[in-house]
Amino acid sequence: MKKWIAAGFVMMLMLCFGKIESIKAAEQKVYQFDFGSGSVEPDYIGVRASDRYNTSKGYGFQTPEHMKDVAASGTGVKSDAVQFLAYGTKSDNTFNVDLPNGLYEVKVTLGNTARASVAAEGVYQVINMTGDGAEDTFQIPVTDGQLNLLVTEGKAGTAFTLSALKIKKLSDQPVTNRTIYIGGDSTVCNYYPLNSSKQAGWGQMLPQFMSKNAFQVRNMASGGQFARGFRDDGQLEAILKYIKPGDYFILQLGINDTNPKNNETEAEFKEIMRDMVRQVKAKGAEAILSAPQGRATDFNAAGEHTALNRWYRASILALAKEEQTALIDLNVLSSSYFTSIGPEKTLALYMDGDTLHPNRAGAGELARIVAQELKKLGVNGF
The missing domain is CATH 3.40.50.1110 (SGNH hydrolase)
Structure with a gap:
């Protein structure tokens, strides 16, 4: 009986504070991440630059020593961000998310940046997003159980930042639409x-x-x-x-x-x-x-x-x-x-x-x- 009460208490805390420490508990259709050291928006998982990937929670940065929390000039999820200090389409300084294989729609929201591109799975996904808080969406098939994403060079000498990600599963089949x-x-x-x-x-x-x-x-x-x-x-x-x-x-x-x-x-x-x-x-x-x-x-x-x-x-x-x-x-x-x-x-x-x-x-x-x-x-x- 005490175990049931304790479990219920933990569940109430999670519901009250809206904090999800792991995405492994059950297969979800939508995953939302709010990056940076500021407050976390409702229904988002907060991720700081220091959050290292581990298999228990199923998300995090591969090399957090090459990440930095930074401010951003927007509101909500756009009020803060993380900056990629190491980058390039082949870089291992990625944000990793464990996902069941399938086709996903990824919405990317950048922080303050002059011009930056988005790469995942070792290739470009979006080319030259410009302006603070820029947003774009792309489809990507996941075939190895994990999405590996980073913001990379669009214009040399500028900051490459990420404020938020929304990942939505479209299909169990890891094949892009026509x-x-x-x-x-x-x-x-x-x-x-x-x-x-x-x-x-x-x-x-x-x-x-x-x-x-x-x-x-x-x-x-x-x-x-x-x-x-x-x-x-x-x-x-x-x-x-x-x-x-x-x-x-x-x-x-x-x-x-x-x-x-x-x-x-x-x-x-x-x-x-x-x-x-x-x-x-x-x-x-x-x-x-x-x-x-x-x-x-x-x-x-x-x-x-x-x-x-x-x-x-x-x-x-x-x-x-x-x-x-x-x-x-x-x-x-x-x-x-x-x-x-x-x-x-x-x-x-x-x-x-x-x-x-x-x-x-x-x-x-x-x-x-x-x-x-x-x-x-x-x-x-x-």
């Missing part, structure tokens, strides 16, 4: 906050034109990226780890490849792009090439927008034909649209004082055009 992966540069990539940023890339806006039940979109594009960098610096690696038959990979590069500082000739660009296309096809997925749109000011004397000779477009078209790969000629398609609305309205779709980077409205129009072409190509869900 996915459209996107590779590209600053005209394609995500900007934060995702739902309200003034600047946007068309990859960020593409989900608005899709059925959520058909595909998820994983935008792995990043500002300043060129073909060799995308292939060799971890972004393609992340895609190849998960891409599978039934998935698509849309690849749009060329703008930064023409910049002399990247030391990449057009012939080299074409062969690197070919290599990426073939690696994706070897996984049983479909590759789609896209030719970048021109500048807002690419109007001729007749009032026609044309940018046919920009960004190695000729090599992109030739490669699509040689590799029998689907093509979205966003260059021509966007020019047709810009011609129809005229120079003034076209300029209004770009960032102020910037003729290259679309604003949110401009990115939305480019995404609409891409979605229309995907539908024409027979990709369902648009």
Whole structure:
């Protein structure tokens, strides 16, 4: 009888204080972690930088000696964070969570940071999250009973911090939903906050034109990226780890490849792009090439927008034909649209004082055009 009373008393304490010391007691569908030395939000598990992983509680930092508690400027879970002092996609300075095998949705909330990426299982998951308290979500299959995650370099010399994680189980099957992966540069990539940023890339806006039940979109594009960098610096690696038959990979590069500082000739660009296309096809997925749109000011004397000779477009078209790969000629398609609305309205779709980077409205129009072409190509869900 005394044992039952004692057990009941312990349970009452746990309910009253909302503190869960272990996630091992039973399989859960949602796990929430609040990082830092401040107060812990209701329904969250508090985690300090000094909390080392052990098998009894099922979560913690692999190497807490390389972690630090820091303040953050937000409220609630965003009021504090932990900083990763050691990082890199292959680093073992990870936050580990024991999870039953399956497919999970992970929501990441960063602390104060200029630009940081999220890695898990040794590859990038989210590229270049910017701004204090930035949030993003990704799917990840767990196949070895544990998630290993860290925040890593987006911009050298800045702090890489984590305020909160929400991990939700989607399926017992450790396979991602059908996915459209996107590779590209600053005209394609995500900007934060995702739902309200003034600047946007068309990859960020593409989900608005899709059925959520058909595909998820994983935008792995990043500002300043060129073909060799995308292939060799971890972004393609992340895609190849998960891409599978039934998935698509849309690849749009060329703008930064023409910049002399990247030391990449057009012939080299074409062969690197070919290599990426073939690696994706070897996984049983479909590759789609896209030719970048021109500048807002690419109007001729007749009032026609044309940018046919920009960004190695000729090599992109030739490669699509040689590799029998689907093509979205966003260059021509966007020019047709810009011609129809005229120079003034076209300029209004770009960032102020910037003729290259679309604003949110401009990115939305480019995404609409891409979605229309995907539908024409027979990709369902648009």
